[in-house]
């Protein structure tokens with residue numbers, strides 16, 4: 538479904554991503570792990586069209602979408618839940634969700650809202666509350682729900698559990714498992730490497746802008762010390 542080949546992205550003279558290649562198959566849950574500054578956000582930003590690659594290609598569903606603008610990528614079926622869960626804090630929960638669905642045909646929007654209530658029951662109680670009053674966990678759920686309102690065929694999430702209390706980290710990983718069981722295709726950046734490997738079909742390890750390892754959880758964890766070296770210590 539997604540095919541990244543030799544992708545390089547620079548900030549000025551710094552190559553934050555170097556010759557990265559990876560694939561995500563339809564219905565697959567793929568993790569992207571690696572230490573701070575590895576280029577994980579840069580990779581997702583480049584796929585989503587927020588950053589222009591200096592070299593390499595992005596193919597999505599057999600189309601070359603390299604360098605497409607973010608709104609075009611969204612319409613093509615790729616949604617990103619960005620780092621730090623950006624939501625519109627002055628708008629209510631339901632208004633945020635409606636905005637997430639602007640590219641969705643109106644007749645499908647109410648059906649999708651029902652689906653979001655089912656997936657995120659705690660959001661329904663906050664339906665007309667300003668998003669600025671949500672807790673960190675609720676805000677993250679809203680950010681994910683908003684992205685789902687665009688009916689993405691590929692959903693990318695950048696560190697969805699970051700900064701959440703342990704019980705809410707559990708909620709995020711349960712949600713990922715739930716979306717996986719519904720056949721969703723996910724690419725998820727996580728610092729919480731071992732937990733991500735639990736729910737992912739496969740993962741890529743990024744380090745200093747390069748893909749340094751790829752495999753199933755068992756394959757990567759089987760590399761023992763090497764895995765620690767790749768991912769860095771203290772990643773749960």
Ligand SMILES: Nc1ncnc2c1ncn2[C@@H]1O[C@H](COP(=O)(O)OP(=O)(O)OP(=O)(O)O)[C@@H](O)[C@H]1O
Pocket residue numbers: 548551553571572573574575576577578579580
């Ligand atoms: N806007 C920017 N301008 C210049 N350099 C940047 C910019 N954003 C990121 N970088 C650099 O690019 C490299 C990759 O950063 P990136 O944010 O992609 O890493 P990351 O793996 O997402 O890290 P983290 O785990 O901290 O989120 C880092 O060296 C970072 O300092």
Ligand SMILES: [Mg+2]
Pocket residue numbers: 577578579620695
């Ligand atoms: Mg990042």
